[in-house]
Amino acid sequence: MAPVKAPHKRTAGHKIERNHLNMRHFFATAPHGLEELLAAELKSLGLEEVRVQRGGVAFTGSLSAGYRACLWSRLANRVLLSLTQFRAQDDQELYQGVQNINWAEHLRPEATLAVNFTGVRAHISHSRFAEQRVKDAVVDQMRERTGARPSVDIEHPDLRINVHMVEDAVTVAIDLAGESLHRRGYRQHGRAAPLKENLAAAMLIRANWPELAAKGGGFVDPMCGSGTLLIEAAWMASDSAPGLMRTRFGFRGWLGHDDAAWKELLDEALERQERGLHTMPMIMGFDQDEQAVAATREHLQRAGLADRVMVERREIAQARPPEGSPPGLVATNPPYGERLGENHELMPLYLRLGQTLKSHFGGWRAIVLNGAGCQLGLKPEKSWQMFNGPIECRLERFEIAEHAGSQDHAPAQDLVNRLLKNQRQLKKWLTREGVGCYRVYDADIPEYALAVDIYETDEGRWLHVQEYAAPASIDPHRAQARLRAALSVLPETLDTDPAQLVLKVRQRQRGVSQYRRLNEQGRMLEVREGPCRLWVNLTDYLDTGLFLDHRPVRTWIGENARGKRFLNLFCYTGAATIHAALGGASATTSVDLSPTYLDWTQENLNLNQCNSPRHQLGRADCREWLNQCRESFDLIFLDPPSFSNSKRMEGDLDIQRDHAELIRAAASLLSPNGILIFSNNRRGFKLDPALSQEFRIEDRSAWSIPADFKRHQRIHQCWFIHPNESTDARR
Structure with a gap:
């Protein structure tokens, strides 16, 4: 609470004189940036001498004025009733100033209290220490006068005392709200709230x-x-006071409380609500998440709005205006990350929102709390900075033209043409080979630097889109515009639900960064590859769990594994192991250092009913494991990362530097007629020429590149390595 300017003369606990002593002085705190809105709201409530100050709004009036602000303000956090103001250079003067208040007028000796201290350049900088001194002043006074003392209750005190200090000027106040007014009473305790109620009201x-x-x-x-947003909108439209449901206010345990004045305000609010509910317009909410819909319905029930607000489970692209409703408002708070612009992968969601607004809400107004920094494909008519907790957002307001959707011209037509051409060229091959997961586009047009993969699942077709990081020479605004254009045409062109498009930024990876977790959705999709069923995850990692360019190698392994002992080194999610197991391998061993990928491999084995003891998993650094292994194998697949420096391994792995050592160690485990398949995707990789003196080596790179990757022949290299006679002799 901002103190009144004090006189120059200072003495400990000396009261600052003020005029109009018959008037009460209040201060309503507000979230950052909403002070002007709160001032306008308080004026509309009929409150007097409303003045914007740092952190909130000051006003004057009778005690009923403070109660009215508690009951009706949709924006305030707290309403503070000033008791006194004084100067304090140190904690002793603070203690003395608080003791000058007659606390017997405010709380009973057996009551509970809590103290909140805030400061701006305060002479007492330690807030916990200041709170302790204020508490001591109150308790000591009451114990000296009555022999009894109040106790402390931080959560639900009978009286909450607020002390605010600017330099040496101190204001002591009663917190009439008790707890923040944004807590209306309809939200279930313990459930995470992404948007506070007063911020929703501000929107x-x-x-x-x-x-x-x-x-x-x-x-x-x-x-x-x-x-x-639904409940706040319904309460505004029905003239319902936001404080009607609250069972606790700070003034209820205060001895100065005027219960008659409070009940008069409640009666008035109940009458206004009863009238307003009968004239409320149509209000609808949608969400694709079943749990969100269930939570909304529960909160509507608690707010008394269950039969007045409709909620359905729908994806954003299926959102529509209420039937027969005049144009009104679309308001929403889409997902976003912790910092503005951080979640690039949310761009498809924001574009779908913009497309839905243009296509189905012509003539409506929209307000969007945009914390992801993503554009909707619409130009905001007005915008404001707004903080949702610590997250800086832009609150964007749009006026949707009557025929906005029909005015769209077909963007990225050259990209559309190329996608359709690629699909036509791949169609016969896809049908003949039975391929359900494939690459349909890979930066064919330089202006659209994307890789687009299709994953056919039981849940329909999914698009996994990776944007290659643009060079520094490319104008980022132009690159963003082209990306937005591409994302707007991909779902329709490739006959995919827009909700089933996942976007990532693809950059050159080193070490464990290529395996880092990007998300926590944990959504696994089942796909098919030949006879195999495999789990993929399109959202949580940079890669999906299935390297599509290795499809021919995996297929060959499955066709040639019957009766053989198979070893999969750096096994990743075990797709090659599944091919070998279903191809009749007598035994398989899969080795990886990552517990995540070994668990994934086990899930793939379980999915294909291959969970017998014949299929072993080993968690280890593959180099150490090779040095310790004493078994032999007929077929070995060695597909290491280009570079790895996992904390769980000794040293690092550089495949150009270390591949000869790895190949020799793996080949030492081959049976006399065994085959080692060695592959990697390092750019510019060169096989050590000395290896051709020790082994019979076939370069199978061209053969191993599938039809959907023919445009980029260097995506990986692959060799079949056989022991030669001299190798066998050395055994």
């Missing part, structure tokens, strides 16, 4: 929702989450 006020609602305009939240 709606910025969009002028009350005026739209008064004209009968409808309301839609296409990504409603737990329903905060």
Whole structure:
């Protein structure tokens, strides 16, 4: 609470004189950036001498004025009633100033209290110490006068005391709210809230929702989450006071509380709500997440709106206005990361939102809390900076043209033509080979530097889109515009639900970065490759769990594994192992250092009913494992990373430097007629010429590149390595 300017003369605990002593002085705190909105709101409530100050809004009036702010403010966090102001150079003067207040007028000796201290360039910088001194001053006074003392209750005190200090100027106040006013009472305790209720209300006020609602305009939240925007919109439209559901206010345990004045305000609010509910416009919410829909319905039930607000499970592209509703407001808070612009992969979601608005909400207004820095393909009519907790966002308001969707011209037509051409060229091969996961586009047109992979699943077709990082010479705005254009045409061109497009940025990876976790969705999709069923994850990692360019090698392994002992080194998710197992291998061994990928391999084995003891997994550094192994194998697949420096391994692995050692160690485990398949995707890799003196080596690189990767022949290299007679003799 911002203190009134004090006189120059300072003495410990000396009161600052003020005029109009018959008036109460209040301060309503507000989230950063909402002070002006809060001031306008308090003026609309009929409060007097409303003044914007740092951190909130000051106003004056009777005690009922403070109660009215607690009951009706949709934006404030707290409403503080000033008791006194004084100067304090140190903690002793703070203690004395607090003791000058007669605390018997405010709480009973057996009551509980809590103290909150805030400061700006405060002479007492340690807030916990200051809170302790204020508490001591109150407790010591009451114990001296009554022989009893209040106790401390941080969570639910009878009286919450707020102390604010600017340099040496101190304001002591009663917190009439008790706990933050954004807690309306309809949200289930313990459930994460991505958007606070007063921030949701601010969004709606910025969009002028009350005026739209008064004209009968409808309301839609296409990504409603737990329903905060829906409930706040419904309460605004029905003239419902946001504090009606709260069972606790800070003034209820305060001895100065005027219960008659409070009940009069409650009666008025209940009458206004009863009238308003009958004239409320149509309000609808959608979300693709079943749990979000369930949470929304639960909160609507608690808010008394279950039969007045409709909620359905729908993906963003299926969101539509309520039937028969006049144009109104679309308001939503899409997902975003912790920092503006961090979650590049959310761009498809924001583009789908923009396309839905243009196609189906012509004539409506939209307000979007954009924390991802992604463009919707629409130009905001107005925008504001807004903080959702520590996250800086842009609150963007759009006016959707009546026929916005029909005005769109076909963007990226050259990309569309190339995609259709590639599909035609691959069609016969896909049908003949029974391929369901393949690359349909790989930066064929330089302006669209993307790799586009199709994954056919039981849940329909998915698109896995990787944007190659643009060179520094490319204008980032132009690159972003082309990416937006590409993402807008990919789903329709490739006959895919827009919700089943996943975007990632592909950069050259070193070490463990290529295996780092990007997300926590944990959504596994089942795909087929020949006779194999395999789990892929398109969202959580840079790679999906299936290297599509190695399909011919895996197929060959399956066709040639019958009766053989198979070893899969650096096994990743075990796709080659599954081919070998289903191809009739007598035994398989899969080795990797990552527990995540070994678990994934086991899940793939289970999916194909290959969970017998014949199929062994080994968690180890492959180089150490090779040095210790005493078994022999008929078929070995060695596909190491280009570079690895995992903390779980000794030293690092550089495949150009270390491949000869690896090949020799693996080949030493081959049976006399065995085959070692060695592959890697390092650019510019050269096989050590000395190896051709020790082994019979076939370069099978051209053969190993499948039809969908023929445009990039150097995506990997592959050799079949056989022991020669001299190798056998040395055994």
